Amino acid sequence: MYEYCVLHVDYADPCDSENGWHLVKDKCYKFYKEPATWTVARQTCQAADGDMITVNSNEEVSLVSESVACDNTASIWLGYSDVC
Numbered sequence: 716m717y718e719y720c721v722l723h724v725d726y727a728d729p730c731d732s733e734n735g736w737h738l739v740k741d742k743c744y745k746f747y748k749e750p751a752t753w754t755v756a757r758q759t760c761q762a763a764d765g766d767m768i769t770v771n772s773n774e775e776v777s778l779v780s781e782s783v784a785c786d787n788t789a790s791i792w793l794g795y796s797d798v799c
Contacts, residue, residue: 739774746782 730736730743737744747759760767770776 739778744768744778 730738735745751759757767768775770779
């Protein structure tokens with residue numbers, strides 16, 4: 716499965732668009748197209764100073780839906796987990 720990472724924006728240091736990050740409102744998002752387990756996907760996001768997306772707004776629903784549709788991706792990892 717693929718993953719979506721999110722990080723909060725410091726307006727003095729905007730999203731790194733040259734490396735695939737996209738600004739939506741007050742957060743940066745990056746869609747990783749490399750397959751990974753949930754654990755590896757989360758580690759990848761955290762290594763980029765972010766975390767996996769948890770969908771909390773209509774904008775995030777649209778962002779994830781459009782990315783999945785555009786990349787013809789069957790499924791992606793989100794930040795939700797059954798791991799305690």
